[in-house]
Amino acid sequence: MKKAALVVMISGNGSNLQAIIDAVQAGSLAAEIKAVVSNTREAYGLERARLAGIHTLIKPKRKEQDRAQYDAELAEIVKAFQPDFIILAGWMRILTMSFISAFPNRIINLHPALPGTFPGVNAIERAWQSYQNNEIKHTGIMVHLVPDEGVDLGPVLAQKIVEINPQDTLEDLEKRVHLCEHELLVETIHKKILDLEEFHA
Ligand code: GRF
Numbered sequence: 001m002k003k004a005a006l007v008v009m010i011s012g013n014g015s016n017l018q019a020i021i022d023a024v025q026a027g028s029l030a031a032e033i034k035a036v037v038s039n040t041r042e043a044y045g046l047e048r049a050r051l052a053g054i055h056t057l058i059k060p061k062r063k064e065q066d067r068a069q070y071d072a073e074l075a076e077i078v079k080a081f082q083p084d085f086i087i088l089a090g091w092m093r094i095l096t097m098s099f100i101s102a103f104p105n106r107i108i109n110l111h112p113a114l115p116g117t118f119p120g121v122n123a124i125e126r127a128w129q130s131y132q133n134n135e136i137k138h139t140g141i142m143v144h145l146v147p148d149e150g151v152d153l154g155p156v157l158a159q160k161i162v163e164i165n166p167q168d169t170l171e172d173l174e175k176r177v178h179l180c181e182h183e184l185l186v187e188t189i190h191k192k193i194l195d196l197e198e199f200h201a
Contacts, residue, residue: 014045019182071099
């Protein structure tokens with residue numbers, strides 16, 4: 001069976017990358033991770049990729065480079081792998097159009113909150129705090145396409161509510177959110193792969 005080509009972009013721990021690796025290895029995701037790209041050398045996800053025998057690339061932004069220039073170079077690197085999808089799994093840089101326009105409808109981002117809520121960093125912590133302040137009853141996660149430079153914005157592919165319990169510590173909530181993310185991200189990539197026309201040829 002044909003396999004979809006994925007490039008996974010990370011900046012940190014890479015537990016979502018691990019979920020994708022596990023699904024590929026288990027045969028439940030018809031995909032091949034062509035490369036894992038990190039903007040930082042310190043990302044533990046790089047180690048996860050190496051352990052799985054996946055090609056890794058480290059592309060830090062140089063101080064003198066502007067964002068558009070960096071993103072254009074990044075796009076060239078990623079293009080070489082001819083990805084069907086680019087998965088932003090904890091990629092902590094906001095991408096400009098010089099990257100995004102190279103991959104229309106192919107960039108998928110994961111956000112640890114519901115659509116329209118807590119965009120940007122520390123989303124889980126901000127949700128937990130809002131719950132303590134009685135501002136929200138639950139939080140959630142979403143997987144969405146990245147059509148432009150909007151942060152954690154774009155056509156929603158999947159979303160799921162994550163409950164918060166009164167006795168939850170921030171760490172409890174983080175764990176629950178991440179477990180849900182691992183499942184929903186893999187499930188959503190699976191659906192997108194099934195939607196690819198060449199898989200029906
Ligand atoms: C996830 O919570 C993701 O939603 C957010 O960054 C986190 C990455 O976690 N964008 P990990 O590196 O996959 O463990």
